[in-house]
Amino acid sequence: MSRLTSYRDIKKMVLDRIQSGAWPPGALIPRETELATEFGCARATINRALRELAQAGILERRRKAGTRVSMTPVRKATLDIPLIRQEVEESGATHRHRLLICKMSVPPAHIAARMGLPLERTALHVQTLHMADSAPYCLEDRWINPRVAPEALSADFATLSANEWLVQNIPISAGEIAFLAENASAADAEILNAAPGAALFVVERLTRIAQEAVTHVRIAYRPGYRMTTGI
Amino acid sequence: MSRLTSYRDIKKMVLDRIQSGAWPPGALIPRETELATEFGCARATINRALRELAQAGILERRRKAGTRVSMTPVRKATLDIPLIRQEVEESGATHRHRLLICKMSVPPAHIAARMGLPLERTALHVQTLHMADSAPYCLEDRWINPRVAPEALSADFATLSANEWLVQNIPISAGEIAFLAENASAADAEILNAAPGAALFVVERLTRIAQEAVTHVRIAYRPGYRMTTGI
DNA sequence: CAAGATAATATGTGCAGACATAATAACCAT
DNA sequence: ATGGTTATTATGTCTGCACATATTATCTTG
Known part of the structure; x- marks a missing residue:
């Protein structure tokens, strides 16, 4: 049995909640410790998942203020500039x-x-x-x-x-x-x-x-x- | 005195070695454990620094094969798609x-x-x-x-x-x-x-x-x- | 009541250790 | 040599813990 709670899984589940509308744009999502308890993993794992989603422009995070779903989600496109x-x-x-x-x-x-x-x-x-x-x-x-x-x-x-x-x-x-x-x-x-x-x-x-x-x-x-x- | 070895510092130092030509394109760089010893920090810190540089297209990493400087460095551009x-x-x-x-x-x-x-x-x-x-x-x-x-x-x-x-x-x-x-x-x-x-x-x-x-x-x-x- | 000091708190980051995984290198049998 | 098996190893990731830092919330004081 593979590990159930990789940071990738967390990303998927969080994305799913956003896409399903459970966490609409602008919503404040639970804090890392709560998600860690809910998903049964370490806070570091949650942190990595949320950090990467924030980097992708999907979440916005601020210390003490918490993490919320971005109001302007499709904001970043990564272009490959190939040879x-x-x-x-x-x-x-x-x-x-x-x-x-x-x-x-x-x-x-x-x-x-x-x-x-x-x-x-x-x-x-x-x-x-x-x-x-x-x-x-x-x-x-x-x-x-x-x-x-x-x-x-x-x-x-x-x-x-x-x-x-x-x-x-x-x-x-x-x-x-x-x-x-x-x-x-x-x-x-x-x-x-x-x-x-x-x-x-x-x-x-x-x-x-x-x-x-x-x-x-x-x-x-x-x-x-x-x-x-x-x- | 602030902490000397944040993952940001590692990124800067690695980038510097690349830009100075010490690690030219295609070169294999030391493994994480060696860098951790050299910089006096945990492997996790090195890992995060190198991982982010790899995400930026500057390094290429493969298990067992090691980490090398990308042959095609300027590869990714992140565009903001604003409202x-x-x-x-x-x-x-x-x-x-x-x-x-x-x-x-x-x-x-x-x-x-x-x-x-x-x-x-x-x-x-x-x-x-x-x-x-x-x-x-x-x-x-x-x-x-x-x-x-x-x-x-x-x-x-x-x-x-x-x-x-x-x-x-x-x-x-x-x-x-x-x-x-x-x-x-x-x-x-x-x-x-x-x-x-x-x-x-x-x-x-x-x-x-x-x-x-x-x-x-x-x-x-x-x-x-x-x-x-x-x- | 307002302004400033202080406490509380969510995220940010670091560390040490462990195991997972992919890919190479070494080995062995043919 | 050659093809396949096994051992080795560098990175990938998770955990649990600690402390840092930026804000917000609260409390104090004039």
């Missing part, structure tokens, strides 16, 4: 990429500003077209701060994609990510084999290491792309 | 909404299919324009399964938005969410005061309660909208 290679290969297609640009040049002002680079300062510009089988999949347009990643200048992005190279050569860091929609420019359209003006799903990512921008990347997906996740 | 009212008000603007449509009708085939409704079966159609101050902010197009939420038929969506009503009246549930880009249709453009064909950022959400679809909502944001988060 493009993986994403393509998981769809069953073959991933290839073509290096379109790889040279030092002066980034557009808005990108320089976002990266905190002085105007007119050159950076490494790498543009890569990713393909699923023989169809364009997405266009990766990347600027790399040469001060932070000087080794990148001599890397061979034709064999290993810039993204994969960075992941393997630059330590983990913080940053911001944005999702937006843009009309395809003439150049985008040509490269992605799309109609000019087509709505493209765009992901922009700025990566920093200790305050300093390492790389700014804009990935524009082919028309029709959907980024999905469960909630 | 539109909150989102607008946090930007400093005043939120208003206008009920454009609220009646039973037959949903388009692709939506009926996604909701698992029989063809030609009517559902409650609610279309709401959300505004920040006096500018259009986003267009919410929602279909509600009357079998699951019959009370919705008599709700007054003019005062409380459909989203807020549902959150407060339907128990928490599972579902899927998708992010995509679409060219504005003539109708979209007119309502959102955008150019026809403008690229719109669209969020589609399907909410289920025990397998059965409750509601399908498509939210099309005004041109220029960016959904952002840290990573």
Whole structure:
């Protein structure tokens, strides 16, 4: 007989009470010690279950005030940002990429500003077209701060994609990510084999290491792309 | 003197070793018992720290095999899906909404299919324009399964938005969410005061309660909208 | 009655120990 | 060598306990 009261079971049972309406949004639920008695387990087990539900945005907890069901339950979605290679290969297609640009040049002002680079300062510009089988999949347009990643200048992005190279050569860091929609420019359209003006799903990512921008990347997906996740 | 070895401190120190390059991507890190000895704390504390880092996608753990630094570190982004009212008000603007449509009708085939409704079966159609101050902010197009939420038929969506009503009246549930880009249709453009064909950022959400679809909502944001988060 | 001090309390976190489980490594028989 | 069995081991999780911390509730005092 397996253990009856894992924290997973507690999570399920609590979720069930919420979904059944027994504990409606806003309701205060019993305290940890009471639940521990009721379910016949340690308080630590209850704590872990409730903590994870709180992390998921389903519960809200405050010391002394207790735990209540969130009024705005569907609040957090966790997106996986896969390597493009993986994403393509998981769809069953073959991933290839073509290096379109790889040279030092002066980034557009808005990108320089976002990266905190002085105007007119050159950076490494790498543009890569990713393909699923023989169809364009997405266009990766990347600027790399040469001060932070000087080794990148001599890397061979034709064999290993810039993204994969960075992941393997630059330590983990913080940053911001944005999702937006843009009309395809003439150049985008040509490269992605799309109609000019087509709505493209765009992901922009700025990566920093200790305050300093390492790389700014804009990935524009082919028309029709959907980024999905469960909630 | 405060406690020196909280699980937060462990997380920081581990992260630091990763970011400093001491533990590069792919590296196997010491086992929990060793780290516990080194940091002078209980294994449970190490476990919690490493577990949370693994949840964040920074570490990968497998029984017996040990813990290693992820090869693909920036993998998960947690998006907050705020209530539109909150989102607008946090930007400093005043939120208003206008009920454009609220009646039973037959949903388009692709939506009926996604909701698992029989063809030609009517559902409650609610279309709401959300505004920040006096500018259009986003267009919410929602279909509600009357079998699951019959009370919705008599709700007054003019005062409380459909989203807020549902959150407060339907128990928490599972579902899927998708992010995509679409060219504005003539109708979209007119309502959102955008150019026809403008690229719109669209969020589609399907909410289920025990397998059965409750509601399908498509939210099309005004041109220029960016959904952002840290990573 | 109001403002500030004090007590009460629910969650937050740490520890030591135990057993469970998955996956590798070692071993053995063929 | 090879395939299957067994031992080993790192993480996964639970328990029971203790103390920390943030709030709320209460009590005191002017």
